Amino acid sequence: MANHKSAIKRARQSELRNARNRAVKTRVKNVTKNVRQIVAEGSQDIVMAKLDEAKSVIAKAAKKGVIHKRTASRKISRLARLVNTLSA
Numbered sequence: 006m007a008n009h010k011s012a013i014k015r016a017r018q019s020e021l022r023n024a025r026n027r028a029v030k031t032r033v034k035n036v037t038k039n040v041r042q043i044v045a046e047g048s049q050d051i052v053m054a055k056l057d058e059a060k061s062v063i064a065k066a067a068k069k070g071v072i073h074k075r076t077a078s079r080k081i082s083r084l085a086r087l088v089n090t091l092s093a
Contacts, residue, residue, distance in 0.1 A: 029071045033080070036062045040084050044091050056088050 007013045036059040043052045060081050067077035 026071045029066045029069065033063055033066050033072065037080065037084065041087065044087055047091065049091060052088055052091060056084060059084055 007016050036055070040052065040055050040059050043055055063072075063077045063080050066072050067074045072080075
């Protein structure tokens with residue numbers, strides 16, 4: 006356990022950030038899963054709206070520093086490629 010005042014504060018900040026980051030990562034996973042499910046069902050009319058929502062969530066996670074910007078780019082690219090196979 007932390008003994009110094011600054012170390013105690015750091016531990017407290019770390020817990021808050023960890024909880025916040027976990028929530029953002031879970032949201033990224035959920036929107037990705039939603040897009041993949043819609044593509045599997047073959048619903049072409051709502052897949053573009055869900056793709057845009059997923060892009061937004063992933064980009065915000067990268068902007069906040071929760072995931073790396075290249076990881077975000079890769080995730081967005083793979084989802085877009087998956088959606089494009091549906092329309093082709």
